[in-house]
Amino acid sequence: MEAMTTPNGTSSATSSCDCKLGRIAERYELARLYEDLVAYWTGDADEQYSIRTLATLVNQHILEVALETAGVSFKEGEVENTYRLLTDDDVSSGTRVQTRNELQRDGVPVEQVESDFVSHQTVYNHLTGCLETSIETPSDEERLERSEEKLGALQSRTVAVTSDTIDRLKRNEILEIGEFNVNVSVTVTCEDCFQEYTVRDLLENRSCDCQTESVGDDS
Ligand SMILES: [Zn+2]
Numbered sequence: 001m002e003a004m005t006t007p008n009g010t011s012s013a014t015s016s017c018d019c020k021l022g023r024i025a026e027r028y029e030l031a032r033l034y035e036d037l038v039a040y041w042t043g044d045a046d047e048q049y050s051i052r053t054l055a056t057l058v059n060q061h062i063l064e065v066a067l068e069t070a071g072v073s074f075k076e077g078e079v080e081n082t083y084r085l086l087t088d089d090d091v092s093s094g095t096r097v098q099t100r101n102e103l104q105r106d107g108v109p110v111e112q113v114e115s116d117f118v119s120h121q122t123v124y125n126h127l128t129g130c131l132e133t134s135i136e137t138p139s140d141e142e143r144l145e146r147s148e149e150k151l152g153a154l155q156s157r158t159v160a161v162t163s164d165t166i167d168r169l170k171r172n173e174i175l176e177i178g179e180f181n182v183n184v185s186v187t188v189t190c191e192d193c194f195q196e197y198t199v200r201d202l203l204e205n206r207s208c209d210c211q212t213e214s215v216g217d218d219s
């Protein structure tokens with residue numbers, strides 16, 4: 001997030017925050033994570049994650065950056081697995097010690113990294129306290145854009161699943177049809193005036209024709 005970095009190197013997303021996450025933000029490039037974190041928390045992403053899951057994401061990110069900083073290369077899934085070996089109650093102490101030793105040997109400051117791991121309480125306080133304002137202020141345009149993307153993806157998925165299903169029935173000779181096309185169009189009807197809109201048009205207009213007077217009127 002280059003744009004958020006001021007000339008003296010402090011990030012505007014984090015400089016105002018004095019919690020543990022704020023203090024370790026620069027060391028672990030947490031700015032890279034914030035947008036996703038907030039989206040997962042508010043449900044603007046496809047899924048809404050629990051605070052526990054978000055804390056795990058933050059800690060895996062911390063571990064990943066620590067590995068990167070130490071120049072350790074890792075394959076997909078390895079960060080998650082290493083994090084599990086370091087923290088999961090089901091992992092034997094022998095395995096944990098071995099994992100810590102290997103990291104140490106690779107030049108990763110394990111003790112530091114472990115003490116930088118955050119609790120879900122810290123993440124919760126950060127999201128509800130420190131970041132409160134930025135959570136509540138995605139612009140209307142951003143919200144519309146994200147909603148449009150979400151619905152677009154949903155429609156594409158519906159098209160794909162429908163095509164596959166028809167295709168399979170056709171191959172098994174349960175259903176007969178020539179070459180076919182699947183179109184999905186979702187419409188929304190205003191119950192005040194029974195005007196029907198495609199979702200796209202409605203998002204673009206941001207109002208039913210019968211409601212235009214009240215839109216954009218903040219008073
Ligand atoms: Zn904070």
Ligand SMILES: [Zn+2]
Pocket residue numbers: 190191192193194195208209210211
């Ligand atoms: Zn209407």
